[in-house]
Amino acid sequence: MRTPLSLDRIEAAAHLVDPAFRDTPQFADESLSRHLGRETFLKIETLNPIRSFKGRGADFLLRQTGETRAIVCASAGNFGQAMAYTARQRGLSVRVFAAATANRVKIARMRELGARVVIGGDDFDAAKAAAREYARGRAGCVFVEDSHEPLLAEGAGTIGVELAPLRLDTVLVPVGNGALVSGVGRWLKADSPETRVVGVCAAGAPAMAHSWRSGRPVSTSSVRTIADGLAVRVPVPAAVEWMTEVVDDVLLVDDTQVLAALRLLRDMLGIIVEPAAAVGVAALAHHHVPGARVGTILTGANFAPELVAML
Numbered sequence: 001m002r003t004p005l006s007l008d009r010i011e012a013a014a015h016l017v018d019p020a021f022r023d024t025p026q027f028a029d030e031s032l033s034r035h036l037g038r039e040t041f042l043k044i045e046t047l048n049p050i051r052s053f054k055g056r057g058a059d060f061l062l063r064q065t066g067e068t069r070a071i072v073c074a075s076a077g078n079f080g081q082a083m084a085y086t087a088r089q090r091g092l093s094v095r096v097f098a099a100a101t102a103n104r105v106k107i108a109r110m111r112e113l114g115a116r117v118v119i120g121g122d123d124f125d126a127a128k129a130a131a132r133e134y135a136r137g138r139a140g141c142v143f144v145e146d147s148h149e150p151l152l153a154e155g156a157g158t159i160g161v162e163l164a165p166l167r168l169d170t171v172l173v174p175v176g177n178g179a180l181v182s183g184v185g186r187w188l189k190a191d192s193p194e195t196r197v198v199g200v201c202a203a204g205a206p207a208m209a210h211s212w213r214s215g216r217p218v219s220t221s222s223v224r225t226i227a228d229g230l231a232v233r234v235p236v237p238a239a240v241e242w243m244t245e246v247v248d249d250v251l252l253v254d255d256t257q258v259l260a261a262l263r264l265l266r267d268m269l270g271i272i273v274e275p276a277a278a279v280g281v282a283a284l285a286h287h288h289v290p291g292a293r294v295g296t297i298l299t300g301a302n303f304a305p306e307l308v309a310m311l
Helices: 007-016 030-036 054-063 078-088 104-112 124-135 150-156 158-166 179-191 207-214 237-246 255-269 275-286 305-310
Strands: 026-028 039-044 070-074 093-098 116-119 141-143 170-174 196-202 249-253 293-298
Touching: 007 054, 007 150, 007 158, 007 179, 026 158, 030 039, 030 255, 030 275, 039 158, 054 078, 054 150, 054 158, 070 078, 070 124, 078 093, 078 104, 093 104, 093 124, 104 116, 116 124, 124 141, 150 158, 150 179, 150 237, 158 179, 158 293, 170 179, 170 275, 179 196, 179 237, 196 207, 196 275, 207 237, 207 249, 249 255, 249 275, 255 275, 275 293
Parallel strands: 039 293, 070 093, 070 141, 093 116, 170 196, 170 293, 196 249
Antiparallel strands: 026 039
8 A cells, every 4th residue: 555645745735836726716606506405615726827726736746856857748638738837937848648639729738838749549548658658768757647646646635725624515526547536635534524525537437436446446448528637548556545545435427417517617607617627516416415515626627619519
């Protein structure tokens, strides 16, 4: 068993991470709460230079980086943007491997932020394998794997620090590779133990749900979901271990339910987020989730133009 994520480092990150990513809005919307039948808090992680929560972990990681000159990673888009943005501030080069099916808006944003993007592979996990192979044996080149490196999860855990004072009954967290739910869960289980931590996966990408239930990594042969940020086929073993310690349940939502949640957020809050960000709202609308005070995290807003036409 790996060492649990560090509460001390999460607390330190809550003060060290770039203020552009910290202390994001969190509030209960009356219309949405009425519609869902309980007080529902939303934490908005889209109002920052990369439009997602990923900057928290990337910034915290690179603050600890030593002699690295070049970073290699794989990304569906948001993690790559975070690495590009934070690395550029430190004079580091970043090469991001992305699948041929990756969101073209996210690809363009990674390039705008200075990353060299390499397109190839049928899905995210194939791109990750290519990134790992590229970095192997290259001097000064470090492969950074999202949800394997504790500092990334601990940086994301700062969201838990900010949510804890709300003393929610349940927090629903989107689950891609698992860093976010692991970091948030680690803090909440220590500081607000009465709060249930529930992960939400896309039904078309259930690998992390299967892995959490079995307590070991369980891969799937394919993924098919509009929530590209959650389209994980091969789980990261470290994240599975972290999740088993801090997550109370994992729910699945399908694309139809996600689209309904996106419309709900558009109509009741006037915001459009990417599909991965809406899965917590989808779960609240379509699953029995205990608690009178609940919350979820709107994790990103890097959506493809065609999403708007689907709403």
